[in-house]
Amino acid sequence: MAKRGASHRLRRLIPGTHPARRIQVAIHPEVLPLGLALPSEPALAAQNGVIRIAFVASAVPRRCGIATFTADLMAAVKAADPAVRCIAAAIDEPNATHAYGPEVRWRIRQGDKASYRGAARAINESSADVVNLQHEFGLYGVWRDGAYDDHCVPMLEELKKPVITTLHTVLPKPEAQIREVVRRIAERSSAIVVMAETAARLLGEAYGIERPSIVIPHGMPAIVPRGRRRLKRQLGMDHRTIISTFGLVDPRKGLEYMIAAMPQIAARHPNTLYLIVGQTHPELLRKDGERYRNELVAKIESSGMAEHVRFVNQYLRQREIV
Template identity: 80%
Template sequence: MALPTKEPVTPQNGVVRIAFVASAVPRRCGIATFTADLMAAVKAADPAVRCVAAAIDEPNTARPYGPDVRWRVKQGDKESYRRAARAINESSVDAVNLQHEFGLYGVWRDGVYDDHCVPFLETLQKPVITTLHTVLPQPEPQIRETVRRIAEHSTRVVVMAETAARLLRDVYGIAQRPVVIQHGMPAIVPRGRHRLKRQLGVEGRAILSTFGLVDPRKGLEYMIAAMPEIVARHPSALYLIVGQTHPELLKKAGEQYRNELVSKIESSAMSDHVRFVNQYLTQREIVDYLLATDVYVTPYLDLNQITSGTLAYALGAGKAIVSTRYLHAAEALADGRGLLVDVRDPDG
């Protein structure tokens, strides 16, 4: 299956206008942060480019956005995606950039995935570049067909790992090779570790850290279980769990998972060696904590994860990294760039 051939973009008055379709800040969502960084990078690369956005909102949510957000899409409402596509068609936008994650573009009902991305793409009449943030290695037939149709209706597909490109070819049967663009990161100068430790009040400690929205898929309990052995060998070790609880988890279960982690820390007498930074950090704050880190850890449980922004940040900061063998880590940390361990294995 090949991607469609479309006419080249013809900018109006020499100015290219791009509409980004994704979740948008201040929504606390990895895709929203990624898209904001991408828009900023596009503007920095060419200040003449005009960027606007269609923001995907959770149901029953009222959220103030900046002036870049021209349209709102109600997540879970298929017709809302079509309306957004028609509005973009009627606008002066030259091209569309769509950031795809299954949860943003469809809903599961009784075990069946109801896709809302293809209806959007079928309605859209502008050239569209679609970035796939998830490419499952063993998809159910309906997911495989959904991805094939997304590719069919996209002018170009982008993935962030060679593994994803291989899967699209071998598993999904998509003939046209996608563009592989590795996950970006801010410009990080890897220095100032001791100064930043002093600023954060952890001077003299060997810092291990994990960043991102906290939820059970992160496998944090297994890193906590490994801490007694680590501390026995390195008494100054301190593990920082940096990030708020995932908003969707908060809605369903409150702070149950974080409270379970606290109980594990206390029962293992690790209160002096594991700390939470329970806040949503700016990019600058993330970089500061990362620069203060000695070893970055991603103990993630989902081996199908094809991209990790925090892993990309850690690589960019030149950190030593220990990770489970999820797809992105297995590729990014190959050839000695990091240490890979099995999931649910504190002794690893």
């Protein structure tokens, strides 16, 4: 029996869709060469001309956007220079472990400050030339009674290798404690990478960080163009104009604003369907359960938009999203 593809799985998950043939999507990684000189650091002690990069982040198969991002980044780095060697320290979610690939040399127990320091010491003793730390507040700290207990700065203090830190969240109006944490992260990093010019500007204006950041826009898979109408027919939605949001459901995405706009959109374009594709973020689920999703459902029902907004409450692989 032939394997069922991504479109079949999506049809099972999206109400009102119908059986159709498998959708095949080809993904072609594209690499943007970037020259980066580490400021105020000694030359990298590359062995035999090989640079070894230690990534600190969550790692696949953990269901986490940072994990997917880091896997794609490692693949792009190796595609740009096959001589680069990538190793990783993976942040394990609380009460769970994963079977990682061979690139993962160390594990960090999320929420355990000593574990972050221990990983830093292990990296110091390794052959890594440089560290790339992918920062998201939930991965490097714990909220307790409204206060943020940061684990990233202690790790950076322990690390003796040059560190490039990628900030995935730059809050526009940070509380004093968060502002200080980000400032200290920047002080202890050889370079800071953000994904938008707005984030780079905020680091100067809202955080008082004078050193310019490196802006590398968040990428996406390069795909072979497919006929939009044919794909919608295969999903049983050929009569709908589709708007979609994909990824882990999280209040930071502002889904409620799109839901609030749907009555006006549907009034002008009655065939519009807004798909919210993705499961609730695991960290949010552990903390609050499905409270946020239930609030969104209530907004949809109270606005009479049940026929125009649908959830696909499922974690989708990158191929299925594409």
